[in-house]
Amino acid sequence: MLAISDLHVAYGGTQAVDGVDLRIEKGRTVLLIGANGAGKSSLINAVIGLVRAARGLISFEGRDIGGLSSDARARLGIGYSPEGRRVFPTMSVKDNVLAGAVRLPGREQGRCWDRMVATFPFLAERQAQAAGELSGGQQQLVAIARAMSGGPKLLLLDEPFLGLAPVWIQQISAAVRQMQEEGLTVLMTEQMARPALKIAHDGHVMRAGRIRRSGTTAEIRGAALAEEYL
Template sequence: MLKIRDLVVRYGGITALDRVSADVRQGETVILLGANGAGKSSLINSVIGIVPAAAGTIQLDGQTISAVPASGRAAYGIGYSPEGRRVFASMSVRDNVLAGAARLSRAAQRQAYAKLASLFPMLESRANDLAGYLSGGQQQIVAIARAMSASPRLLLLDEPFLGLAPVWIQQISAAIRQFRAEGTTILMTEQMAIPALKVATRGYVMRGGLVIREGSVEDIRESALTEDYL
């Protein structure tokens, strides 16, 4: 579904990705693991189009999207949850989540919200509260639910577990499994290898802008755990 070949990302003189190739096949949950600065966000952000590729190609279902602006990529059915807790502080929890589903009908939005609230009960109890008043962990849930709200074909999650208590990590993991069961293809990043390896089907371990290991969860486990402690 997603085919990345020899992708190079540079910020001024810094090379964040140095000819990285990766594939995400239909129905997989692929994890990008690696320590701070490995290049995980740079890869996700170039797929969504907010970071330009200096070289290489990104193909989605055989179409090259590297040159399509970020605004055009939502039409491909890509959902994206950025790193950090990005919510609209002065909007309600419900409106934050449904901002990701603006193209759906009212009825479909209601259905999408009910489904997400069954996965994240906080969305039910805090639906009308301003997102700015939520705890950091709750804001993270809102941002992830927003990415999921339009039932994307490809879901990109950048460090969904970052700084969260185990109870939230479990809820997000259950939601990821649910979306995968319904056919959503997922590409996510994490620094925390242990919970990430539990939801992934395959993965890549990155360091210094390079892929240093790739394969099944079993193939990458040892390398991923080593990077986790660096």
């Protein structure tokens, strides 16, 4: 579904991603684990088109997407939840969630909303409230619901668990599991390996812009946990 080869991302003199190869088959949940500064967000941002790759190829369903805008990539079916629970603070909860489904016709947007309420029931009670008034955990759920609401084929989650209480981590994990059953493909990043290892199938340990270990989550578990303490 997603194939990245020889990806380089640089900011001035800093090589944030330094030659990464990564393949994700349809239906897999892949975890990119690494400490702060490892290059995880830079890789995710290159896939969604928020940063330009200095070199390398990114293909989605067999198509080179490196030259497409972020919007065009989203329309192809790539959903994205940014690091740091970013919501539109003055917009309502419902409008925030449906911002991920704007490309769909009105009636389907209604169905998307119903599906997201079934996944995260608190959305119904809070739908008219400004998203900026929610707790941090709730804002993160809104950001993830937005990424899921358009029915993406590939979901990119950049540190979805960062700073969240276990109750929110469990809700997000349950939502990801439900979407896995429907065939969704996921690429998620984390610094905290433990909860992420429970929902991912495969993983890569990233350090200083390069992938150091790859395998199933069972195979990389030790290396991933060691990375937490760096």
